[in-house]
Amino acid sequence: MTASPTRRSVARTSRTVAVGAIAVASALLLTSCGDQTDGAGDDGKKAGGSQAPLHDQLPKEIQDKGVIKVGSDIAYPPVEFKEGGKTVGIDPDLAEAMGEKLGVTLQFNNGTFDTLLTGLRSGRYDIAMSAMTDTKERQEGIDPESGKKVGEGVDFVDYFTAGxxxxxxxxxxxxxxxxxxxxxxxxxxxxxxxxxxxxxxxxxxxxxxxxxxxxxxxxxxxxxxxxxxxxxxxxxxxxxxxxxxxxxxxxxxxxxxxxxxxxxxAAPYGIAVAKKNTELRDAIKAALEAVKEDGTYDKILKKWGVSEGAIDKIAINGGS
Incomplete structure (x- = not known):
């Protein structure tokens, strides 16, 4: 993250929304009122433990704790927000599905958006998942306004795209x-x-x-x-x-x-992971790939009316 992090890069690539906005917004209204899972929010459940298919790909420390701490600005519906005291939305639903593949809880911790990567670097969070755009500046720790390096940067596992x-x-x-x-x-x-x-x-x-x-x-x-x-x-x-x-x-x-x-x-959202945590990064990527392969990914995006944001392939550092 830079001193002034962005959810998007500043390249201007537009796409029409006149018809899509109506369809997406209508779907959002319907799905936001019901058929919601608890996701992997503050009370997410550990699923499978060592019997989960990808559990052994996690760093030993996280295997032992059974928890991946997620930094997120939980006030950004429908991506992540509070409803009935629970953290719900696109990101929490995906995180819950990933947790089932990894056999751990992805526990959401609320923070203001512009402090999430600082918290990631300090170890407060293991990952940051908060409608965060994968950009070269963030990957390299460059302030987009000054062009100066202000941090070590992060790696992203890309999972969605939006404008x-x-x-x-x-x-x-x-x-x-x-x-x-x-x-x-x-x-x-x-x-x-x-x-x-x-x-x-x-x-x-x-x-x-x-x-x-x-x-x-x-x-x-x-x-x-x-x-x-x-x-x-x-x-x-x-x-x-x-x-x-x-x-x-x-x-x-x-x-x-x-x-x-x-x-x-339009640009990809990415899950941010510290550069040094390559083992965790690769485990997150494997979990997302498994969630996509078994159809859960598409079901979650359809539930929230954002299927048009689906990506074909889970990528690392695909932002520009």
């Missing part, structure tokens, strides 16, 4: 369809995400083109940014597409917000 979306109050788009339309307007974002980086980059572009800069307000959690926008404190908000679609469909019963324009910056 970034803009949303506004419903019926009050103010002509916003692209990032260029935000010049002279205010946006709210979560601190340390690609949405924040994109807003900074776009603001510089606006100024260079002779237009007013973008005003930006950043928050520790995405839900805080939503609250600010809902109260009329900004023209738009931005977050990862699965999160934006879920927010648009569920907030105020679908009456608060609407998606505008297209997704940008």
């Amino acid at each position: 970034v979306s803009i949303y506004t109050k419903k019926g009050k788009t103010q002509g916003i369809e692209t990032w260029d339309d935000l010049c002279g307007k205010k946006i709210v974002v979560q601190r340390g995400t690609v949405s924040e980086d994109l807003a900074k980059d776009q603001s510089k572009k606006c100024e260079k083109d002779g237009e007013e800069k973008i005003a930006m307000e950043s928050f520790d959690q995405d839900t805080e940014a939503q609250t600010r926008l809902r109260a009329g404190g900004a023209a738009a908000g931005s977050s990862d597409f699965p999160v934006a679609a879920y927010t648009v469909k569920t907030s105020g019963g679908g009456k608060d917000f609407e998606l505008v324009g297209e997704q940008v910056d």
Whole structure:
């Protein structure tokens, strides 16, 4: 992680969401209301122990403890969030399935997003799984703004792909369809995400083109940014597409917000592992491959309405 980590790299690769957003958001509403497993949250159960098929691939220390400590910002529905006191969502469901293959509990520990990789490096967590984008900067420990090396970097096991979306109050788009339309307007974002980086980059572009800069307000959690926008404190908000679609469909019963324009910056989510923990990294990769091979991976993504984010092959450090 850099001093200002992002969920996305800053390359602009867009894809259309007009139809997909409606379909995905509708599916999210249906699935978020029922048919949920407990995942591998704070009360996840150890499954199989030494009899699990991949247990012996884990480092001995983790085999003995029976727990993989997961650092996660558990306020990012539908990727990970609290419901009825339990940690649920895409990541916890995948983690539970992986735990069954590995014979250990993947125990989620809540933290703010921009501190997760610091916690990973300090040993507070064994892995970080939190809608985190695999980027070269993170792999190499480079600050994306300064270009300077600020840490040893991490390895990623990639498992999903998504882009970034803009949303506004419903019926009050103010002509916003692209990032260029935000010049002279205010946006709210979560601190340390690609949405924040994109807003900074776009603001510089606006100024260079002779237009007013973008005003930006950043928050520790995405839900805080939503609250600010809902109260009329900004023209738009931005977050990862699965999160934006879920927010648009569920907030105020679908009456608060609407998606505008297209997704940008499609890139892989990765599970972060310290560079030195290659044995754990490879065990995580093997578990994800097994979950994908037996069909559980596709079932989980379908359950949360995000099948379009599936990747064909589990990869290590596939981000750019």
